[in-house]
Amino acid sequence: MGEDPLALERQVCFALSIAARSVVAIYRPLLEPMGLTHPQYLVMLALWGRSPLTGKELSGMLALDPGTLTPLLKRLEAAGYLRRDRDRDDERALAVTLTDAGRALRERALEIPPQVVATLGMPVADLESLHAALTRVIAAARQEPS
Incomplete structure (x- = not known):
C-alpha cells in the first residue's frame, strides 16, 4: 500500500502554513524596535x-484586500511613516x-535581511531557490481554472 494521500506531513498547505508562521516569528523581535508589525513591514517594503x-x-502588490490594507495604512500614517x-x-x-521618517526607517x-538569514542558518542560494519555487506556487495558485 502507498502512503496515505491525506497524511498531514505530506500536505503542501501544512508545510507552507508552518513555514510562514515560523519565518514571520523570526521577524517579530527584529521589527518590534522599529514599531512595525510584519504586515506593516511589507507595506513599507513596497513603498521603499x-x-x-x-x-x-x-493592494495588488501585497495581495491584500482594501479592508485589510486600510487599517495598516492608518497605523503607519499615525506613526508618521507615510501620508495618504x-x-x-x-x-x-x-x-x-x-514621509521623511518613513524613508529614514x-x-x-x-x-533585517542579514539577521533573518543568520537566524535561519541556511545558505542564501537555498533561500533564493525557495523564493523562486514559492513564486511559482503563488502564480499557479492564482491562475483561473480553465
Missing part, C-alpha cells in the same frame, strides 16, 4: 521600492507616499 503608490497598487492623500491625477484614487530595516 516605489513611492508614491496608489492604494489599489499596494487623494491622487492629483485621479481624485478617486488614494496616493500613499513615504529604511536605513534601520537594512539590518
